Amino acid sequence: MRIIIANYRYFIAGGPEKYMFKFMDAAEKMGIEVIPFSVNNPRNEKTPYSQYFAKPRSNQLMYADTKKSLGNLVGMVRATVWNYDAEKRLRRLIRDTKPDAVYILHEVNHLSPSIIRAAKKEGVRVVHRISDFFMFCPKYDFLCANEICEACLHGDYRKAIEHKCVKGSKAGTLLRVMAMKLYAATKVFDDVDQYICTCEFSKNKLIEGGISKDKITCVPTFIDATSITPCYEDDKYFLFLGRMAHQKGTIYAIEAMKYLRDTDYVLKITGQISDSEEDQKIWNYIKENKLEEKIVFTGFKHGKELRELISHSTCIVCPAIWYENMPNTVIEAYAYGKPVVASRIGSLAEIVEDNKTGLLFEMKNSKDFSDKLRKFIDEPTLSMTLGINARCKVEKDYAVEKHMNSVIRILEGK
Known part of the structure; x- marks a missing residue:
C-alpha cells in the first residue's frame, strides 16, 4: 500500500507532527510506503519529496515570526483561503506516485482545503484526521474570552467577528470567516471520504456541526x-x-x-x-x-x-x-x-x-x-x-x- 500523508509542517512543532512521524515509522515497519506532502520550510526533515512541497505563504511558517509586509500578507491571504499552488503540486505528486489514499492531518491556513479537492480530482480516497475544531470555530478551540463558546458551531460567525477571535484582529477574523463560508459554499469537506476523530467527544461535536455520523470513525491516538x-x-x-x-x-x-x-x-x-x-x-x-x-x-x-x-x-x-x-x-x-x-x-x-x-x-x-x-x-x-x-x-x-x-x-x- 502507498499513501500520501499531508500536514502543513514537516518538522516537530506540536502534537500533529509528533503523531505524523510516529505514524510514518509504524507504517513503514508494516511495509506501507508513506509519502509526505507539506509546505517548504528550512526546518523540515529531509525528504526526496520536498520538490513537490507547496511554497510557504510567507517567509515564515509561524504566524508570530512572520513579518507583516504587504507581500507576505498577500501570500498569507492566498494560502489561507485557497492555496492553488498546494492544489497543483499535490495533483502532480499524486500523478507521479499513484497513492492508494491521501491522509490529511492539518491543512488550514497553509495548505488549505484545496488539497482535499486536489485528491478528489485525481480520484484518490481522502481521509482527514481531526485534531481540533477548525471546521466550526474560526479560532479552532471553541473559546471566547477564556470561556467555552459554541456560537459558531452552526455557521453564525457574528460573535467571532464582534470579539475579534482570530488573534485579536478583526481583519484576521473576517478573513477566516470568509474562508469558512467559501468552504461551506463549495462543499469541499464533502469530498472527504472518512473523518478520523481521536475521541467520542470530538466525534459528537462533528455530528452536531453537520457531518454525517457514517463518515466519522473514532480511533484514539497511540504510543509505544x-x-x-x-x-x-x-x-x-x-x-x-x-x-x-x-x-x-x-x-x-x-x-x-x-x-x-x-x-x-x-x-x-x-x-x-x-x-x-x-x-x-x-x-x-x-x-x-x-x-x-x-x-x-x-x-x-x-x-x-x-x-x-x-x-x-x-x-x-x-x-x-x-x-x-x-x-x-x-x-x-x-x-x-x-x-x-x-x-x-x-x-x-x-x-x-x-x-x-x-x-x-x-x-x-x-x-x-x-x-x-x-x-x-x-x-x-x-x-x-x-x-x-x-x-x-x-x-x-x-x-x-x-x-x-x-x-x-x-x-x-x-
Missing part, C-alpha cells in the same frame, strides 16, 4: 508503551507538562497550591517564565501569594531529563479550560504509570477515568483541584494504584498495532 518502563514511586511533586497557554489552565494549577502550603509537595512546571504579558501575570500572582517555594519552573526538558521528571512525579496535572482533543500528555503519563488529574471537560472527562486512572475536578475550581491533589498526600499508595490502572489502559487501548490496523482499514476503505 513497550519502550517505556513504568515507575510507580514518586518524589512528592505534581507535574504540569507543556506550554503555559491560557487554554491549558496553568494558573489553576498554581492557585491550587495555595491550599497545599501545609504539605511538602510542590508543583513542577516544564518551561520557564517568559516576558509575555500572560506569563508575567502568572509570575506576579506567584509572588503576591508567596508561592515561590511551592512552584518550581524546571526549564524546558527533553530526552532523559524529561523521562526522569515524569517517572518520579506523583501525578500529571491537566487543568485545561478548553475541549482538549485527547492530549498526548495524558497518554504519555499513562505509559509511565502515572495517574492524571484533569478538568472535567471535553475529551479529558472521557479518557481520564475518575478514581481509576486519575481524578477529575470541576474546571477552573482551584479548591476542588487542590482537594483532588491532597488525596495523593493523604493516601500514599493512591498514585501507585491509579498508575497501575493507567498503564494497563494504555497497553490495552492505545497500542501501536491497534491504532495502525484501524487507520489502515479506513485508508483502504474497508
